[in-house]
Amino acid sequence: MQKIGLVTCEKHPNGIPAEINLPNEFKEKGINAEFVVWSDASIDWKSYDNLIIRSTWDYYTREAEFRAWLKKIIELGVPLFNPPVVIFDNMHKFYLREFANAGIKIIPTIFSDEKDVIEKIEAKLWNKIVIKPAVSAGSYLTEVFEFRPENHLSILNKIKTGDWLIQPFLNEIEEGEISMIFFNKKFSHSIIKKPAEGDFRIQRQFGGLYQAYFPNEELLKIAANIVNHVTEPLLYARVDGLVINNEFHLMELEMIEPDLYFEFSEEYLNRYIEAYLEILK
Structure with a gap:
């Protein structure tokens, strides 16, 4: 039986609540899956046929x-999903510059390694800015x-x-990411994720409200183009963005x-596992 490690962090050793049943779902497909903490030095990583990153939600602090x-x-030669080359590139959000250079609309952004940052912000006439x-x-x-x-x-x-991203504060965030x-x-x-009243952060820990959303054909085409811009195989990808002046702008490609919001439907989790099986063929 194939054995895979679902890579998580110390705060969520058994996975996040929406993914606790993931090992059981894999088992129904004849796969032995278990959550493993990436920072646990006692783990024998070579004992796994494959590794899937799930909730390593402390990587940016370490x-x-x-x-x-x-x-x-x-x-060690253990296959990782998504591939390490993708993970390395995606860790640093300056990848957005490459997307912009390829003609993909991104949130208006000034990167901190550019010259004359203050002058560039002034030229943009941004009265309120977000620095991340x-x-x-x-x-x-x-x-x-x-x-x-x-x-x-x-x-x-x-x-x-x-390294920082400087962006305008966008009122469109109130309409939802x-x-x-x-x-x-x-x-x-x-x-679609909307911030609590008076806040700009859409995450649940800050009171954000999450709802099912049904993008139109044009929006799906834009999102698919963004995902397909990555040449490597991707088990999963999440396209995050805002609609500004009736045009979708990429915030991040996660x-x-x-x-992955499995709590909204068991079908989503099933699609995820089927995609894993497909990508191994």
Whole structure:
């Protein structure tokens, strides 16, 4: 019987609530699956036929350790889904620049390694800006600034500490962030996430409201183009974005450890497992 490790973190050793039954679902397909914590030094990774990253929701706070773990998995020759090359690239959000250069609409973004950042923000006429780390998740270390002259030094001092994305505060977030989930590059389902009143963060821990969403054909075509821009095979991918002036703008293409919202339907989980079986053929 094939044995796979569902890679998680110390905070969720048995998986997140929506995925607790994942091992049982795999077992029904004749696969022995169990949750494994990526940072557990006692684990014999070579004992697994394959590894699937699920909820490594602390990787961005332990970046160096996580990168070392990925390199170890590569050296051991244990197949990882998504592939390590995808994970390495997706960890650092400057990948969005490459998408923009390829003609994909992204949220208006200034990258902190560009010259004359303050002048560029001024030229954009952004009165309110969001600054987020290039390696982060769940609004980690994300801050909102009023763009006034007295704040310029604080902004400059902040972005000198590492790699950052500077974006305008978009009122469209109140209408909801759209997440479109693909398994083996095929569309499965979609969710829209809205922030609590008076907040800009859509995550549940900040009071965000999640609802089923049904994208139209045009939106699905855009999302599929984004996913297919990645040439490597993908067991899973989540396209996150906002509709601005009637056009979809990519916020992130989540290919490491995104929530896949299995709690909305058991069918989504079944599609995920079927996609895993397909990708092995």
